[in-house]
Amino acid sequence: MEAEDDRAARLREVDVGLGHTTDGVYAVDETHRIILWNASATRIMGYSADEVLGKLCFEVFAGRDKQGNLVCQAGCADMALARAGAMIPTRELLTRTKDGRQVWMNATNIPVPSDLGGLST
Numbered sequence: 001m002e003a004e005d006d007r008a009a010r011l012r013e014v015d016v017g018l019g020h021t022t023d024g025v026y027a028v029d030e031t032h033r034i035i036l037w038n039a040s041a042t043r044i045m046g047y048s049a050d051e052v053l054g055k056l057c058f059e060v061f062a063g064r065d066k067q068g069n070l071v072c073q074a075g076c077a078d079m080a081l082a083r084a085g086a087m088i089p090t091r092e093l094l095t096r097t098k099d100g101r102q103v104w105m106n107a108t109n110i111p112v113p114s115d116l117g118g119l120s121t
Helices: 002-018 039-045 057-061 077-083
Strands: 026-028 034-037 091-096 102-107
Touching: 039 102
Parallel strands: none
Antiparallel strands: 026 034, 091 102
């Protein structure tokens, strides 16, 4: 219980720090579940943190590349790269907001330390 309380407190600290950026920021754990969602992500995507926390990232974003290929999916290449400790390229993704508008987003993936619920690297 104490470890979970510590993890939650550390996630809140990260969230507070990221709350002051205009970039939409979210984090996922090793099962692709969203564990952090900042205010700018809400502004851009239209979903509140309560609506997305615990959901699978690829279900929320369903992102596609410039050729129309589905990029956000279970077992995506970015998660494999993160698990391997490799650099993850920044990508442009086409996704839909909560109200159905299509938007392009620049996605930069940063592995989260495992004690915060992210990947072990």
